Amino acid sequence: MARGGRSGVGELSSEFASVHVSIDLEGNGPRLRVEDLRTGQVGFLDPLELETLAWLPEGALHRFLDPSLHRWRAES
Amino acid sequence: MPSVAPHLPWDELIEPGRVHGSLYTDPDIYAAELERIWYRTWVFVGHVSEVPEPNDYVLKSIGPQPVIMSRDRQGEIHLLLNRCTHRANLVCDAPKGNSSAFRCPYHGWTFSNTGKLLGYPFNSGYDGTALKAELGLGRVPRVAQYQGFVFGSFAEEGPTLEEHLGAATDAFDRLVRLSPTGEVELTAGWLQHKCKANWKMLLENETDGYHPQFVHSSIFSVASSGIGDLYGDKSTAVCRDLGNGHTENDLRPEFRRMDQPLGWFGTKPEKVPDYVAQLEAKLGAETAREVLVDGSPHVMVFPNLFIAEIQLFVIQPTAVDETVQHVTAVQYKGAPDMNRRMLQQTIGSVGPAGFLLADDSEMYERNQRGVQARSPEWLTIRRGMHREREDADGFTVGDATDEVPQRAIWKHYRSLMGGAA
Numbered sequence: 206m207a208r209g210g211r212s213g214v215g216e217l218s219s220e221f222a223s224v225h226v227s228i229d230l231e232g233n234g235p236r237l238r239v240e241d242l243r244t245g246q247v248g249f250l251d252p253l254e255l256e257t258l259a260w261l262p263e264g265a266l267h268r269f270l271d272p273s274l275h276r277w278r279a280e281s
Numbered sequence: 282m283p284s285v286a287p288h289l290p291w292d293e294l295i296e297p298g299r300v301h302g303s304l305y306t307d308p309d310i311y312a313a314e315l316e317r318i319w320y321r322t323w324v325f326v327g328h329v330s331e332v333p334e335p336n337d338y339v340l341k342s343i344g345p346q347p348v349i350m351s352r353d354r355q356g357e358i359h360l361l362l363n364r365c366t367h368r369a370n371l372v373c374d375a376p377k378g379n380s381s382a383f384r385c386p387y388h389g390w391t392f393s394n395t396g397k398l399l400g401y402p403f404n405s406g407y408d409g410t411a412l413k414a415e416l417g418l419g420r421v422p423r424v425a426q427y428q429g430f431v432f433g434s435f436a437e438e439g440p441t442l443e444e445h446l447g448a449a450t451d452a453f454d455r456l457v458r459l460s461p462t463g464e465v466e467l468t469a470g471w472l473q474h475k476c477k478a479n480w481k482m483l484l485e486n487e488t489d490g491y492h493p494q495f496v497h498s499s500i501f502s503v504a505s506s507g508i509g510d511l512y513g514d515k516s517t518a519v520c521r522d523l524g525n526g527h528t529e530n531d532l533r534p535e536f537r538r539m540d541q542p543l544g545w546f547g548t549k550p551e552k553v554p555d556y557v558a559q560l561e562a563k564l565g566a567e568t569a570r571e572v573l574v575d576g577s578p579h580v581m582v583f584p585n586l587f588i589a590e591i592q593l594f595v596i597q598p599t600a601v602d603e604t605v606q607h608v609t610a611v612q613y614k615g616a617p618d619m620n621r622r623m624l625q626q627t628i629g630s631v632g633p634a635g636f637l638l639a640d641d642s643e644m645y646e647r648n649q650r651g652v653q654a655r656s657p658e659w660l661t662i663r664r665g666m667h668r669e670r671e672d673a674d675g676f677t678v679g680d681a682t683d684e685v686p687q688r689a690i691w692k693h694y695r696s697l698m699g700g701a702a
C-alpha cells in the first residue's frame with residue numbers, strides 16, 4: 206500500500222494480525238466494530254473509549270499485549 | 282560472544298603489493314572476519330527515511346546477522362536482533378511494517394519495538410515473572426547516525442562513528458549537499474542481487490578504476506556515455522586512500538575541466554529546471570553551479586556501503602563464497618523531477634535488465650572460480666605503486682586506473698585482523 210493519506214473503515218493487516226474495522230450502528234449510538242479476521246472474535250469501542258485511546262501515553266496498551274492476561278490465560 | 286578468530290599469519294598473507302588467494306576462500310578466515318570486522322567495526326545498516334513514522338520498522342542485516350531497525354513512538358531508532366528469546370524463531374518476517382509490538386509466530390511471545398519482552402501465553406508454566414526482565418530481544422550495542430545514515434557496531438566500546446568514518450564523512454556531506462533540502466531519502470526500495478563470490482571481491486571492485494573500460498564497455502556505448510574515458514590512461518581523475526579502509530575514485534578534476542553542470546549525471550540543467558532552481562535558491566547560483574559541476578561522490582565506505590553517485594550498494598556477506606548486494610537509488614528529499622531520473626538510471630544500470638551490475642557480478646563469480654586454482658597463489662595489487670603520491674590534504678592518491686584503493690583496503694583489513702598496522 207502506498208504511503209500517505211487516510212481511508213475509511215476497512216481491513217488492516219500486519220505480519221502479526223489482521224482485523225476488519227467498521228462503524229456499527231445497531232445500538233443507540235455508533236461504535237467501532239473490530240473483528241479479528243483470524244478467529245472471528247469481535248470487539249466494540251465506543252467514542253469515549255476511542256478518545257481515551259487517542260490520549261494514551263506511549264506503550265500503555267502494551268500491558269494488554271501480554272498473551273497470558275486474557276486470551277491465553279493459564280487455568281490456575 | 283564467541284571468539285573463533287584463529288591466529289593466522291596475517292602479515293604473511295597480506296603484503297603491500299600482493300594478497301594470498303586463501304583470503305577469499307578459507308572458511309576459517311571468513312569466520313575470523315565476522316568476529317574482527319563485521320561484529321566489531323561500524324557497519325552501515327539503514328537510513329532514517331526508511332522508518333519515517335513512529336512504530337515503523339524494516340528488516341536489515343549486519344553480515345549474516347538478521348536485524349530489525351525500528352523507530353519507537355518517541356522517534357528513537359533501535360537496532361534489535363531478529364531472534365526470539367524463547368527458542369530463536371525469527372520474530373519479524375515482513376520486509377517492513379508498522380507495529381509498536383511484535384509477536385513471535387512460534388509460541389506467541391510478544392515484544393515491544395524497543396525490544397522489551399511484554400509477555401508469553403500460559404505464564405503459569407514459568408515460575409514467577411522474573412523471565413520478563415531478562416529475556417528482552419538482543420540488540421546491537423552501539424547505534425549512531427551520520428547525515429541520517431544509521432550504523433551499528435557490535436563492540437560495546439571502540440572508536441565513535443565519526444572517528445571510524447574519518448575523511449569519508451565528506452562523501453556524505455557532498456551527497457546531501459546535492460539535495461535542495463539538504464536531505465536524502467532511501468525510499469525507492471531495495472533490489473537484492475545474490476552472487477557466488479567472497480565479499481571482498483565486491484569491496485575491492487567498487488573503487489577499481491582499472492576495469493570500467495573493459496567490463497562496462499557495452500553500457501558506455503549503448504548509453505553514449507563519456508564515463509569510460511574518465512577511467513582511461515589520460516584521465517586527470519585520481520583514486521584516493523581516505524584512511525580506515527575507505528576509498529574513492531575522485532572524478533572531480535575531469536568534471537571541473539569539462540565545466541558542465543550535471544555533466545556527471547549525463548544531463549543538462551534544462552532537463553531538470555525545478556531541481557536546479559531549488560538548489561540555486563538554497564545555495565546561491567554560484568555555489569549551486571559548482572556543486573552541480575562537481576557531482577556526486579564515488580566512495581566505498583568500509584566495509585559495506587558503496588556511495589556510487591546516484592545509487593547506494595550495501596554489501597552483505599552470507600558465506601565465504603556468497604554475498605548479497607542490496608541496491609537502491611538515491612532520492613533527494615523534495616526534488617521529484619531529479620528523483621525520477623535517478624530512479625530511471627538506476628533501473629537501467631542495476632535493475633533486472635540492467636547492464637552495469639550484471640557485468641560486475643559476472644566478474645565477481647569468475648573471480649571466485651579463478652581463485653580456486655592452485656597456482657599462482659597470489660593476487661597482484663601493485664598497479665601504480667611507483668607513482669603513488671600525497672595530495673594537498675595528505676591523502677595517498679594515484680592515477681585513475683591505479684590500485685591505491687585496493688592496497689588501502691588490505692592495509693586496513695590487516696590491522697583489523699591483527700596483523701601489523
Ligand code: FES
Nearest residue numbers: 365367368385388
Ligand atoms: S520461539 Fe518465539 S515464542 Fe517460542
Ligand SMILES: [Fe+2]
Nearest residue numbers: 370386387388
Ligand atoms: Fe507442528
